[in-house]
Amino acid sequence: MPRYLISFEKGSMDHIPEEDFPEVGKASHAVCQEAKDAGVFRFGGGLSYDDGDVEHAVVGTDGLVTDGPYLEGTELIGGFMTVDVPTREEALAWAAKIAAACRCPQDVRKFLHDPDLIE
Template sequence: MPRYLISFENGAMDHIPEEDIPEVGKAAHAVVQEAKDAGVLRFAGGFDYAAGMEHAVVGTDGLVMDGPYPESKELIGGVLIVSVPTREEALTWAAKIAAACRCAQDVRTFMDDPDLIE
């Protein structure tokens, strides 16, 4: 079954007032639980670079460059990976998480590689 990465950029939730964060977290957890109950959840998690979460880039030569790099728009703020039959279903889950997290979601399809699936 196809797998989809649903994600948002680091900083995408910065517009949310501090007092609303617990409500947003509760709503996001409810969507993740719904995906879990539906049997489509493969993974979910978020990143908090401000709290000291480590970020590194490892080059092809093995050189490690420690981050985070706040100027990078490529940092991911959070992810949800679902396994659903159609892109439309993935978009439905993305809409649910977008409403819960109050920010737009990026949806990408994983390449199908049967040798990498458990």
């Protein structure tokens, strides 16, 4: 079955007042639980950028570590969910639910099929 990445960019939730974040968290967890109950949730979560660690690091083919985005203007992912659903339409329906819960648009991308990597 195809797998899809549903994600949003870092900063996409900056418009939400801080006092609303508990409600947003509860709503997004409810969608994830619904996806788990439906048997389509694979993995997901928000990415931390505010805990004092470097925002982003790139490891080159030579093993050299560079702090910061690889290319200027690179968009960082703020959060994501992966789902295993039979159709693009179903992936878009899950994205609509998580968009409403997180109060921000979601990007939907299909993973390339690789029988050596997908169970």
